[in-house]
Amino acid sequence: MTKNLNPSPQDPIASRQQMILELLKTRGPLTLTELASYFECSTATIRRDILALERLGDIRRFHGAVALSGVTGPETSFRENALRFASEKTAIGRILAEWIPEDAIVGLNGGTTTTSVAKQLLAARRRVTVVTNAVNIAHLLSDGGIDVVVIGGAVSPPNYETIGPIAIQSLVTLHLDIVVLGANGVDPRFGVTTTTEQEAAVGRAFAERSDRVIIAADHSKLNRNSLFQMLEWNQVDDLATDSQSVSVVAGWAPQAEPLMTYEDAVLYHLRSELPGRLE
Known part of the structure; x- marks a missing residue:
C-alpha cells in the first residue's frame, strides 16, 4: 500500500487506530496481515488495535478480514467494492x-x-x-x-x-x-x-x-x-x-x-x- 498518513508521535496508538479506520473507509475490508504490512508492525500489535476498535463498535470482523461496522455483510461489501x-x-x-x-x-x-x-x-x-x-x-x-x-x-x-x-x-x-x-x-x-x-x-x-x-x-x-x-x-x-x-x-x-x-x-x-x- 502507498502510505499517505503518518502516526502522531504524541499518541501513536490512538493515531494508528484512527489511520486503520481511514484505511478501511477508503479501501474496504482488509486482513490483519495487510494492515501489519502497511504499518510495518506485528500482527499481534494490529490485533490489539482491532480488538480495541471492535469494543468501541467502530469495526467488525468477517471472512478473515476486518471492515467498518457500517459494512453489514458480504452483499454490501461487494456493492461498495x-x-x-x-x-x-x-x-x-x-x-x-x-x-x-x-x-x-x-x-x-x-x-x-x-x-x-x-x-x-x-x-x-x-x-x-x-x-x-x-x-x-x-x-x-x-x-x-x-x-x-x-x-x-x-x-x-x-x-x-x-x-x-x-x-x-x-x-x-x-x-x-x-x-x-x-x-x-x-x-x-x-x-x-x-x-x-x-x-x-x-x-x-x-x-x-x-x-x-x-x-x-x-x-x-x-x-x-x-x-x-x-x-x-x-x-x-x-x-x-x-x-x-x-x-x-x-x-x-x-x-x-x-x-x-x-x-x-x-x-x-x-x-x-x-x-x-x-x-
Whole structure:
C-alpha cells in the first residue's frame, strides 16, 4: 500500500487506530496481515488495535478480514467494492473486451473487476464462451446471450463465487484459451494474492487449465499483498490495469510491452515467448 498518513508521535496508538479506520473507509475490508504490512508492525500489535476498535463498535470482523461496522455483510461489501475505482474497473473491462478475440473460451473468477470485464464483453457483443465460478457473472452473461459454463461448488458470499474441491475438480477436464483473474494484491515479489485460501486455490486451477493468464487489477491493487498466494509473478502472462499504474509497471518490468491502450487502461504483455495477440 502507498502510505499517505503518518502516526502522531504524541499518541501513536490512538493515531494508528484512527489511520486503520481511514484505511478501511477508503479501501474496504482488509486482513490483519495487510494492515501489519502497511504499518510495518506485528500482527499481534494490529490485533490489539482491532480488538480495541471492535469494543468501541467502530469495526467488525468477517471472512478473515476486518471492515467498518457500517459494512453489514458480504452483499454490501461487494456493492461498495464495485463503487471503488469504478471508472478504472470499467476501463479495464473495455480494453479486455476489445482485445479478446471472437470465439475465445474465456475464464473469469469472481470479483468486482472481473464482473466489469463481463459487463463489457456483453456490451461489446463479443462472441465468446465464458467459464466462470461467479454466480452473478453467469447470470449476467446468460441473460445477455453469451454462452456460459458454470463451475460447481460451495458458494462463497463475498464475491458470489463457488469454491472448494468440487469447483477445482470441475475445471480439471476443461481447456481455456484465456483466463482473466481478479485479485486483492499484485506484487512481483509475492505474486498475485487474495484474502482466502479457497479463492487462491480456484484461481490456480483456472490458470493451470488456460493457455494464457491475464491479471485484471486497478492501481490500488498494485504493490499490495494479501495473505494467500494465488500465482507466482512469473506465471502471469499479461496485466490489464489503469493508466495510473504506468510508472509502477515500468519499475516492475521494464521489458513489459504495452499491447494496447484504450481510454484510461493499458494491457501489458509480460512474457516475450507468447504472441502479443491470440488469433
